[in-house]
Amino acid sequence: MNAAVMKKVAAGLIPHPNELDRKRIERGLSSRRHYRYVSPSVTPVRGGYLIESPCCSHNIDKNGGRIDVALIHYDAVSGIWKLFWKNHARGIWEFYSIYHRLTSAVDELNTDPERLFWQ
Template identity: 45%
Template structure:
């Protein structure tokens, strides 16, 4: 019996090869969001999406959502080809995503999101 992999064993569906999302980073993002500087009294939700995560939270600004419902805060996307994280913020006017930054490490991205110096994420 050979220990070498056969061609059929080396081919795996994309879902099995994808780095993101994964349970480890999902939990890590949740732990790191506790350190944010703005709207610390709301409980954000992290949703796994293709190649990353979506951060949602109850709305604290009636100008963004008059009903005060849950809104999108940020998208964290891993780009395998570039081997970097991309952070997107939500434009709540005409709904769209705006790229806010590129980061080599998830920790750097989370530090930027938590600081939110321009107040574009936690509005």
């Protein structure tokens, strides 16, 4: 990990969430493959970002309400991004993968090859 990140962690400064990366995620989601006709939201949460979207398929919410799509968490100690998907049947977040760059996590979320995120 680079020295600047270590200094921030040691000083107690949490690098995420921040408005710049929240906007980057928001813009990045415009190139997703699934549910292109809805407007997802990106909300700052402790250590990362929560992505929610209206459920137009009605698979999860029969009324088409907002559902959890993904959770992107930054591990300040290791400098990696962790991507989680929502197991709606069990009501829990499940770990999906790790990434060294935020853009890589957003790219994976956009392609969603296993259709875990955009249900």
